[in-house]
Amino acid sequence: MNTVNVVYEGRVAKVEMSRPDVLNAMDGEMLSELLAAFKEVRDSEADVLVISGAGRGFSSGGDIKSMLSDMDESAFSSVMYTISQMITELYTMPKLTISAIHGAAAGLGFSLALACDHVIAHETAILSMNFIGIGLIPDGGGHFFMEKRLGETKAKQMIWEGRRLSAEGAMQAGLIDQMVAGDMKAAVEEKISEWLEKPVAAMIETKRIYTSRRAADLETILSLETSSQYKMRQTKDHKEGISSFLEKRQPQFSGK
Template sequence: MYETILYEVSEGVAIVTLNRPDKFNAFTEVMHKEIIAALKQAQKDDAVRCILLTGAGRAFNAGQDLSEVSGGDVDFGGFLRERYNPMILQMHKTEKPIVAAVNGVAAGAGMSVALACDIRLASEKASFVNAFVGIGLVPDSGGCYFLPRIVGIGKALELAMTGEKVSAQEALGIGLVNQVYPAESFMEDALAYARKLAALPTRAIGLIKRAMYKGLEMGLEETLAYEAYAQEAAGSTADHKEGVAAFMEKRAPRFTGR
């Protein structure tokens, strides 16, 4: 189905692999469209309860393929509005957990896309580079939104202004990633993590995702009101009833994502 990505579903996890390893999985117009299509496909598929985003070969993603923007004036604003912004917004509104399995370097927009995922797992060989400043540009693809919210404004400004590479262990220390795994077992470990999420109550996780992100932009009173709305929705799910029954019967719950 796809030209620049791979898509497969395994044990409740949709594995989306950026598949231009010879170009370090750099973004092209086709890849943007295919990622959006894959996210929509995963969202509609009841068999998918978690999305794992990773890269083929040695890199996660090296940012924009510069061969598409060289040799003339570029409408950078239009470029972002047409290509990157719809992709980031689709990630944000997909109500299933999206896990970035950062297997190698994540640079420029590749780092921003990792930040836009809900959870980030890193190989010990992974690294993050906010590369925009090195070519006189500003972090985009949500980089100015997610980075300060994840690591704090001071560290975010340092990373954006200096463009210095961050190792996997440093990324773990500043809260940029959630877990670091050995390189030799990285995909096995990342898949195991994603499968744990896939076994949880999917609709509740979607509501958690929506409420948490909305809470970043709202005051306390608005957040409390939205929590009440989300709890009403969660309380009507089959998984809530199963969770209560399992607790009362002192057994492990068997969530179905409904």
């Protein structure tokens, strides 16, 4: 794989996004490789999966320049299908999953992190569901995971605001499960050790019961996000959002 590293350490599988020069922004290649990595881990002997990002951050989200600026309908449909498959694969993974966030986790990167069973963030991390800034809606199950953790009303408000949250703010809101002040790697290893000392099969069975009940809801949300995202891509506000992002200026939205 070119953009994703997969390493096995005993009963632990570690998947690292590796496009550090663009803050691990997800292009079509990385999405496909993440999906392949998750399928590989599903079939492995690992009990725990840890997802992280190389370089300065976890993931800045979708690669706007490659995925949003000049993409025809066929390419868009293919990307959204891969996103849906990747997120479903991760959410229903019969393993215990951890997302280890340092630096930025934004947009699709934040959705990916929230799909895990346990979200750990360093105290310096910045988290945001910031699709509104380019006239789009959350994808990657963002609506599903935000509602699950916040409830509908607070999820809507946070999505509409699109504001950046500190790790402390995300912890207080209930969007992450653990904040780390010191050594991030040591904190992740401590959580892994804690889990591996428990009857993991029973823990995974509890997870299976919950995900079996909610998987259909996630699939519905992913389908709605795909159709709605396509609709939003046709709006003037999205085109203005993209232009302002590429030109590094404040957008001037018109509501159309």
